[in-house]
Amino acid sequence: MEAAALLASGSSPGSLALSSSSCPFCSSSSLLLVRDRGSLGNRSHYTNVKYPRSFSVRASCSADSVVTLLDYGAGNVRSVRNAIRHLGFDIKDVQTPEDILNAHRLIFPGVGAFAPAMEVLNKTGMAEALCSYIEKDRPFLGICLGLQLLFESSEENGPIKGLGLIPGTVGRFDSSNGFRVPHIGWNALQVTMDSEILEDVGNRHVYFVHSYRAMPSNENKEWVSSMCNYGDNFIASIRRGNVHAVQFHPEKSGDVGLSVLRRFLNPNSNRAKKADRAKASKLAKRVIACLDVRANDKGDLVVTKGDQYDVREQTKEKEVRNLGKPVELARQYYRDGADEISFLNITGFRDFPLGDLPMLQVLRYTSENVFVPLTVGGGIRDFTDSNGRHYSSLEVASEYFRSGADKISIGSDAVYAAEEYQRTGVKSQKSSLEQISRVYGNQAVVVSIDPRRVYIKNPNDVQFKAIKVSNLGPNGEEYAWYQCTVNGGREGRPIGAYELAKAVEELGAGEILLNCIDCDGQGKGFDIDLVNLISDAVSIPVIASSGAGAVGHFSEVFAKTNASAALAAGIFHRKEVPIQSVKEHLLKENIEVRI
Ligand code: 1PR
Secondary structure (H helix, E strand, O other): OHHHHHHHHHOOOOOOOOOOOOOOOOOOOOOOOOOOOOOOOOOHHHHOOOOOHHHOOOOOOOHHHEEEEOOOOOOOOHHHHHHHHHOOOEEEEOOOHHHHHOOOOEEEEEOOOHHHHHHHHHHHOHHHHHHHHHHOOOOEEEEEHHHHOOEEEEOOOOOEEOOOOEEEEEEEOOOOOOOOOOEEEEEOOEEOOOOHHHOOOOOOOEEEEEOEEEOOOOOOOOOEEEEEEEOEEEEEEEEEOOEEEEOOOHHHOHHHHHHHHHHHHOOOOOOOOOOOOOOOOOOOOEEEEEEEEEEOOOOOEEEEOOEOOEOEOOOOOOOEOOOOOHHHHHHHHHHHOOOEEEEEEOOOOOOOHHHOHHHHHHHHHHHHHOOOOEEEEOOOOOEEOOOOOEEOHHHHHHHHHHOOOOEEEEOHHHHHHHHHHHHHOOOOOOOHHHHHHHHHOHHHEEEEEOEEEEEEOOHHHOOOOEEEOOOOOOOOOOEEEEEEEEOOOOEEEEEEHHHHHHHHHHHOOOEEEEOOOOOOOOOOOOOHHHHHHHHOOOOOOEEEEOOOOOHHHHHHHHHHOOOOEEEEOHHHHOOOOOHHHHHHHHHHOOOOOOO
């Protein structure tokens, strides 16, 4: 019952938590229904927070404008709620099985892992109500795990019996053939059956994030409305009458995803189809905009950007560089076509992130109308405040998730966890990385690595993995190893980026954000040697970061390495290169991207 204990200590206001491994949006939440323990201790923190009007559900509304949401207590369905409200609908939460039976339309964004979800549904009588609702052909939309649960069984920690409405099983992706698991990113659908809700998808990508998938068979072919290919064909959506379910996340698939939701919520909506330039055929390479955020000397939260991690102006005053307001920039990048947005709270290592309400507010406001995945990092670790109150890293992460993050990114604390794992050879199960990935699923946990190049003459001079580098060192050195750092590059640690990447994959990381202090802010291109070293070492997706200065740097990193995504900051903030130009360049170079 480790997870239970964990959840009991890690839950926070109004949330329930469950052990998860299949879906990060579908994050958190417990079968144990841990409710409103006021985990922040100091609720008064929240009393002054003004939520925007759109967060409140209107009290009186007609049945036509109400959507019933089956959120069986799991953490982050905030994005689904935001998307529904953005489309002008009100939400009624399911409290009892009768609420399901009485729904006019029901959305089920399945949350967490298959087994605990089924346990909740069975214990609460919701399973029976769901089956009855669906068998009556009432309007239903399942999302991600909400699709998988309709099948007979899942191999996720199983076999575990599902609702059994659709013949077939749910199994894990096979990573042995070189496909990175989890399947994270924008992929293409092959539509196999008319389905109104998919009408605007056309040749465009939609966002997936999962390690398990339902397999097509002769027995379920009458249900399947689209497939997706990732190593093999899996079921991307089902449809029978008024019953729909999608494996992808419409609430995170930009405007095309919103149109899927809109068509489900309002089947009569007939929107003029936009000219479709897209030719989605496979998993796209992602272009990510990164916002390094910190308080400036006046105490305002600003987006900043350094040269090799130095974010202060080269003037007498040495002020923190101010490149804009986080929420505004994030919205801008969403409109410009960013596939994902990352916020890094770069002083999180010394400040307590839950004391940093502006950062949580940034997430809340951003997630209201930015419908692509949001990652947040900085300061995710255990913390004891000045009153002696202990906060677990899981509480910190939970607060980020609840505020709108889809993934959290761990920097310094992952380095300490990897060092300990290397030293002892034992997974302590206690590190922030292990705890958060156990509860929220590894798809929700990114490890951000901040390595610095250390040139050496001979690869045998160090105990770390060293490689021959493309550009010689200052004294003609042909080799280098990449030393990991913590606290924003301030302290070098006795572990290499290669060793760290392998260790954090084993400890439960779902993705690696690979920075490079030498290249950061230099605009001379990504460190191709480093990206190859790390992306060949692990089977989880790697995001190349640091050094983008021109569109050609993006095509170079995708052509020469196995990176799944490329992240940039400075060129976007300084408006040197719009995201759209990066995408158009990549398309010209025959690199598939989402447009
Ligand atoms: O250690 O868990 O508190 O996390 C701190 C996080 O903040 C880490 O992800 C770390 O990378 C980040 N960070 C800490 N200090 C700085 C700094 O700049 N002084 N920013 C910092 C790191 C790196 C990138 C950047 C790219 C692209 N920023 O994310 O955006 O290098 O830049 P470019 O395209 O302009 O070259 P913890």
